[in-house]
Amino acid sequence: MTLPFLILAIMTLAGGVAAMTMRRLVHCALALVVSFAGLSALYLNLGAEFAGLAQLLVYVGAIAILIVFAILLTRGGEGEPEGAFSPAGIVGAVVALAVFAVLAWAVETSGVARAGVTVAAPQITMREIGFALMQRYVLPLEVIALMLTAAMIGAVILALREKRNDSAGDSGAAQKQGLRA
Amino acid sequence: MISPGAVDQVFVTLKDWIVFHTPAPLQTLVSIVIEVATIIVVFAALFALATVFERKGLGRMQNRYGPNRVGPFGVFQPIADAVKSLTKEDVVPRAADHVVHYLAPLVLVGVVFLTYAVLPVGRNMTAVNLDAGVLYFFAVGAATELAIFMAGWSSHNKYSLLGAMRAIAQMVSYEIPLILSSVAVIMIAGTLSTVKIVELQARYSNGLAHWYVFTPWGLAGFILFMIAATAETNRSPFDLPEGESEIISGYFIEYSGFKFALFFLAEYLEMFAVSGLGITLFLGGWSSPVSFLAWIPSWLWFFGKLLALLFAFIWVRGTVPRLRMDQLMNFAWKFMLPMTLVTILSAGIWHFLTVAVVGPKPLGGVIRWLVCALVIFVPYITLARVLERGRRIEKRVYRFAE
Amino acid sequence: MLGEGIIQGLVETARNFFGSYVEKDRLTTVQYPEERHTLPEASRVFPILLYDGDDAAKGLRCVACQICEKECPPRCIHIEKSKDKKPDFVGKQQFYPAVFDIDVAVCMSCQICVEVCPFDAIRMDKVYELSTSDRFGGLLWTKEQLSKPNEYYQKIHPMEAAETDERRVKELAEAQAKAAAAAAKAAQTASPAPGDASGNGASAAAKPATAVHE
Numbered sequence: 101m102t103l104p105f106l107i108l109a110i111m112t113l114a115g116g117v118a119a120m121t122m123r124r125l126v127h128c129a130l131a132l133v134v135s136f137a138g139l140s141a142l143y144l145n146l147g148a149e150f151a152g153l154a155q156l157l158v159y160v161g162a163i164a165i166l167i168v169f170a171i172l173l174t175r176g177g178e179g180e181p182e183g184a185f186s187p188a189g190i191v192g193a194v195v196a197l198a199v200f201a202v203l204a205w206a207v208e209t210s211g212v213a214r215a216g217v218t219v220a221a222p223q224i225t226m227r228e229i230g231f232a233l234m235q236r237y238v239l240p241l242e243v244i245a246l247m248l249t250a251a252m253i254g255a256v257i258l259a260l261r262e263k264r265n266d267s268a269g270d271s272g273a274a275q276k277q278g279l280r281a
Numbered sequence: 282m283i284s285p286g287a288v289d290q291v292f293v294t295l296k297d298w299i300v301f302h303t304p305a306p307l308q309t310l311v312s313i314v315i316e317v318a319t320i321i322v323v324f325a326a327l328f329a330l331a332t333v334f335e336r337k338g339l340g341r342m343q344n345r346y347g348p349n350r351v352g353p354f355g356v357f358q359p360i361a362d363a364v365k366s367l368t369k370e371d372v373v374p375r376a377a378d379h380v381v382h383y384l385a386p387l388v389l390v391g392v393v394f395l396t397y398a399v400l401p402v403g404r405n406m407t408a409v410n411l412d413a414g415v416l417y418f419f420a421v422g423a424a425t426e427l428a429i430f431m432a433g434w435s436s437h438n439k440y441s442l443l444g445a446m447r448a449i450a451q452m453v454s455y456e457i458p459l460i461l462s463s464v465a466v467i468m469i470a471g472t473l474s475t476v477k478i479v480e481l482q483a484r485y486s487n488g489l490a491h492w493y494v495f496t497p498w499g500l501a502g503f504i505l506f507m508i509a510a511t512a513e514t515n516r517s518p519f520d521l522p523e524g525e526s527e528i529i530s531g532y533f534i535e536y537s538g539f540k541f542a543l544f545f546l547a548e549y550l551e552m553f554a555v556s557g558l559g560i561t562l563f564l565g566g567w568s569s570p571v572s573f574l575a576w577i578p579s580w581l582w583f584f585g586k587l588l589a590l591l592f593a594f595i596w597v598r599g600t601v602p603r604l605r606m607d608q609l610m611n612f613a614w615k616f617m618l619p620m621t622l623v624t625i626l627s628a629g630i631w632h633f634l635t636v637a638v639v640g641p642k643p644l645g646g647v648i649r650w651l652v653c654a655l656v657i658f659v660p661y662i663t664l665a666r667v668l669e670r671g672r673r674i675e676k677r678v679y680r681f682a683e
Numbered sequence: 684m685l686g687e688g689i690i691q692g693l694v695e696t697a698r699n700f701f702g703s704y705v706e707k708d709r710l711t712t713v714q715y716p717e718e719r720h721t722l723p724e725a726s727r728v729f730p731i732l733l734y735d736g737d738d739a740a741k742g743l744r745c746v747a748c749q750i751c752e753k754e755c756p757p758r759c760i761h762i763e764k765s766k767d768k769k770p771d772f773v774g775k776q777q778f779y780p781a782v783f784d785i786d787v788a789v790c791m792s793c794q795i796c797v798e799v800c801p802f803d804a805i806r807m808d809k810v811y812e813l814s815t816s817d818r819f820g821g822l823l824w825t826k827e828q829l830s831k832p833n834e835y836y837q838k839i840h841p842m843e844a845a846e847t848d849e850r851r852v853k854e855l856a857e858a859q860a861k862a863a864a865a866a867a868k869a870a871q872t873a874s875p876a877p878g879d880a881s882g883n884g885a886s887a888a889a890k891p892a893t894a895v896h897e
């Protein structure tokens with residue numbers, strides 16, 4: 101266990117704990133960001149450049165902003181938590197334990213753990229990752245892209261339907277038709 | 282006689298010499314500290330220079346003198362500004378979230394400084410040669426949005442919150458064209474490493490460098506990149522998050538004294554960083570455009586280009602009025618995004634129109650250039666027509682002003 | 684075409700940018716402490732009190748009628764009337780201000796005091812660099828500080844001063860004619876002393892204030 105790892109691990113864990121325990125929603129979100137950043141730094145520390153930077157770009161740059169936007173746009177839901185334990189907390193702990201158990205099981209049964217030796221980190225360049233994504237895994241990539249597009253269109257349609265209820269006219273329907281075409 | 286190569290590498294040699302003369306266990310640390318300190322000092326000094334340049338340049342564009350009182354031609358104005366901001370009272374609103382309010386400017390400046398790690402400011406003068414340098418730049422740069430949100434939210438002021446919301450919406454929207462316009466370069470270069478991208482552009486044929494801006498997709502990409510960069514850095518005409526006349530300077534309204542100066546610093550540093558990336562991706566980084574000027578030190582080329590882009594930023598600020606929110610979004614999603622996709626397409630065509638397809642050099646090169654330019658130009662005209670259709674722009678008549 | 688207008692605008696600002704280095708006419712800024720605008724004649728800042736002759740106390744035109752004090756919208760004038768009297772320029776006995784203070788910091792340069800003054804005693808000054816390090820009394824100016832000779836007025840407002848002086852000369856002449864007529868009448872009724880009367884009139888023309896005092 102090296103010093104950088106220790107620092108980053110503490111940062112990640114502290115961020116995670118703070119995200120669960122802090123009172124204000126925005127503080128929780130910011131603590132979560134610290135946790136994300138620590139995780140991405142851990143990846144970088146392991147030499148997984150792409151994974152670390154993608155983690156940073158996606159989680160800090162996008163997911164955190166999404167959370168923040170959700171908090172900002174839904175005011176009034178900020179109830180003060182009462183007591184240390186709440187049913188939601190127990191459920192959360194159960195879920196976390198289950199996830200941990202699954203991951204631990206996966207790691208235990210994987211070849212690396214069974215071999216019991218530390219395998220040298222493979223030197224993977226960005227170029228190889230690019231080739232892998234564009235050649236061997238191009239079909240899964242495209243399927244995922246299609247799914248995301250579908251999700252996005254779905255979100256847009258949901259937003260539009262709300263608008264049609266307001267103005268109750270053919271403008272919403274026309275927009276929807278235009279979107280389908 | 283000092284050779285041009287020695288002048289070019291003078292800072293690298295100096296650093297190596299210092300590192301060589303420190304005890305062995307400290308060498309890594311000293312090397313890192315020297316690099317970080319140099320980046321901080323040089324770019325903070327450039328910030329000081331840029332503020333006075335901007336004020337003088339804007340003044341001249343409006344037929345004014347600009348600051349000319351402190352020192353000869355007003356060059357010591359930044360010192361006066363610094364003294365002023367340091368001695369000002371640091372006011373924090375009582376309702377503010379003190380910790381977050383305190384952290385926001387620090388996070389912003391810290392994050393922006395992190396992006397400089399991958400900028401090649403000269404030959405062999407990159408702090409960290411990451412294999413995924415461009416990705417690193419965008420990943421770290423994305424965290425600035427969070428710092429801006431922290432500033433806006435923690436102030437507990439409706440204007441600062443509005444400013445932060447505007448800033449985030451704008452930055453998220455313009456990050457997409459910013460990244461997509463650099464994708465074309467990454468595609469052609471086949472690498473994400475900023476060092477390698479510059480090295481690929483520092484080759485010459487017929488005395489002319491292989492800068493990507495000299496290709497049709499590179500030119501279009503560069504213009505799109507710089508427009509998106511202007512929006513990313515909240516500069517005029519995309520300065521809605523600050524909009525003095527609407528939301529009285531937005532997310533940093535509740536900041537005073539040195540914290541305000543830090544926001545100011547971060548804004549300029551962001552501008553330099555993103556200009557530096559633009560130079561790296563499109564303008565050949567530290568390389569000279571023509572081979573007979575290659576004797577000029579590489580770092581001079583980089584900073585010369587940086588100052589030129591800085592002037593362009595000031596020029597645009599002096600010219601274009603602020604956009605409206607809907608114009609901003611329409612421009613991002615209806616114009617910038619399609620155009621960046623077209624540049625990627627054009628870059629792809631450029632890649633496949635090799636000598637084997639279009640024929641030998643002089644004529645083949647011209648054909649290749651024209652075909653790729655056409656691929657960009659036709660969609661541009663069409664898009665412009667479509668966007669302006671139904672929106673007749675008439676000569677405005679003023680009832681009272683004339 | 685999209686973007687055309689922006690290019691036109693950029694050309695315009697570039698023309699301004701380079702033009703401002705070549706054509707000095709473009710730069711409209713006046714570099715204040717070194718360069719100054721020539722003020723228009725009618726410019727005004729705060730009121731002053733005029734006096735005739737060399738002696739401010741003796742020649743002060745103000746008769747402490749207090750019209751200006753009452754008319755002043757921000758009430759920056761403070762006058763205390765004297766107990767005794769002194770002769771004005773035509774020789775009539777008038778009160779004079781024992782205290783005449785103007786708070787220049789309060790004065791709003793409206794010139795109403797000048798408009799209402801029947802004695803041409805108060806006029807507007809053009810001096811505008813009034814800053815002082817004394818926060819409370821520095822801009823509360825007394826009679827002595829406010830008194831300015833008529834020559835000064837002639838210098839700062841030549842057109843206005845010419846008109847005022849002309850009128851005052853006429854008034855003086857009328858007053859003298861009246862006085863001479865009265866004197867002649869008096870001479871006729873009382874013991875005749877024509878030589879003395881004429882000498883009196885001559886000295887009145889030269890020094891009006893002292894003339895009737897004798």
